[in-house]
Amino acid sequence: MFLPNQHPDYRKPLDPADAEILGVTAAKEVERYLSYRHNHVPTPLHALPGLAAELGVSTVHIKDEGFRLGLGSFKALGGSYAVIRLVLEEASRRLKRAVDVAELHTTEVHAIASGMTVACATDGNHGRSVAQGAQLVGARATIFVHSGVSDERVAAIARFGARMIRVEGTYDDSVAEAARVATEKGWTVVSDTSWPGYERIPGLVMQGYTAMVREALRQLPTPPTHVFVQAGVGGVAAAVAGHLALAFGDLRPTFIVVDPARAACLYESARAGHPVKIEHGEPTVMAMLECYEPSLVAWRILSRVADxxxxxxxxxxxAVMNRLARPVGDDPTIVAGESGGAGLAGLIRAAAAPEIQAALHLSEMSRVFVINTEGATDPVRYAELVGMRPDAVATTRGADA
Incomplete structure (x- = not known):
């Protein structure tokens, strides 16, 4: 299914609050925070010339977030960044002075953080980031997971010292339960989705993702003409689209949001013209994208800047997981988790449909950028779907120009 953006706000400027969150100045500040993370290095950007030739486009570049901060997902940039910001803000309030990230590991800051508990709901990756951020600053973390989250993903979060709580139902049920319990206990919810009255912290999470875009723009030989990004609640898609719109203005690339057909809350919101909650049906293999209601902040941004x-x-x-694990020609091998290659899958589907090609002006001159948003965050599931263990896939490391 394909739908051009027909919203009345399409191509209108971003809301000033969203522009402040996702602009170049804010992204530079995120990168400054990252410079204080001991394991921070830019993730690789790979060229896929073989695939580009098959699809009839000029270039395809893929940013591989499977190497991000030891968590294997772009989400490492968002939740942990928000936790750090919130701890430093609380320290500033209590110490009655501005506390900078340079003081993150001081005794004063850790003493304050130790009295804080952060909570969130997760399909896996966001919870790992929040838990990692809490461990880094000495805070406590309680993570809510729904019944569909695998034991492997739960264990990957718990290793950061987080308390894990199982919730019957879907991701959206776990979001509601996390908010309820956190309110009751006085904890701070660090969610990657937003709802009425709760926008600032999800905005900080999205702000963390802008560092990935700045890295990619430095690594790309020329700016892209088209960008395909997958969406769950819409946070990463909105962060990428919003930052590109602010960085390039009228010259921004064409931006396409890609949903799983079984959890297409943004597609259905675009069709309805407003945010909608869709019915829970058969689970999608794209587990990290299995969300049934969009983030309100993300929708506000995408209604303006998604094409x-x-x-x-x-x-x-x-098919994308297998294609990246067994590439043709000079393309590198890349480990992409079940949700990681969904944006690339959107490109492949678009290139095979003449009517979508025409609508997007996708041609032999197009320079396409996509993001592998996760590596094999569930190695057992990856092996089932690809027929090889992730460690057996010889991944090319480093950036290709």
Whole structure:
């Protein structure tokens, strides 16, 4: 399914608050915070010339977030950044002076952090980031997971010292339960989705993702003409689209939001013209994108700066995982988790459909940018779908110009 953006706000400027969160100045500040993380290095950017030739476009570049901060996902940039910001803000309030990230590991800051508990709901990756951020600053973390989250992903979060709570139902049920319990206990919810009256912290999470875009723009030989990014609640898609719109203005690349067909809350919101909660159906293999209601902040941004919305099927996602693990020609091998290659799957589907090609002006001159948002965050599931263990896939490391 494919739908050009027909919202009345399409191409209008971003809301000033969103522009402040996602602008160049804010992104530079995120990068400054990252410079205080001992394991921070830019993630690789790979050229896929073989795939580009097959699809009939000039270039395809993929940013590989499977190497991000030891967590294997772009989410490492968001939750932990928000936790650090919140701890430093609380320290500033209590110490009655501005406390900078340079003081993150001081005794004073850790003493304050030790009395704080952060909480969130997660499909896996965001919870790991929040838990890692809490461990880094000495705070406590309680992470809520729904019944569909694998034991492997739960264990990956728990290793950061987080308390884990299982919730029956879907991701959206776990979001509601996390908010309820946190309010009751006086904890701070660090969610990557937003709802009425709760926008600032999800905005900080999205702000963390802008560092990934700045890295990519430095690594790319020329700016992209088209960007395909997958969406769950829409946070990463909105962060990437919003930052590109602010950085390039009228010269920004064409931006396409890619949803799983079984959890297409942004596609259905675009069709309705307003945020909608869709019915929970059969689970999607793209587990990190299995969300049934969009983030309000993300929707507000995407309704203005996304050019189109589309969906991909289960077989599309699995095919991309296998294609990246067994590339042709000079393309590097890349480990992409079940949700990691959904944006690329959108490109492949678009390139195979003449009507979508025409609508997006996708041609042999197009320079396409996509993001592998996660590596094999569930190695057992990856091996089932690809037929190889992730450690057996010889991943090319480093950036290709």
């Amino acid at each position: 189109a919305f589309m969906t991909v099927d289960e077989r599309d996602a699995i």
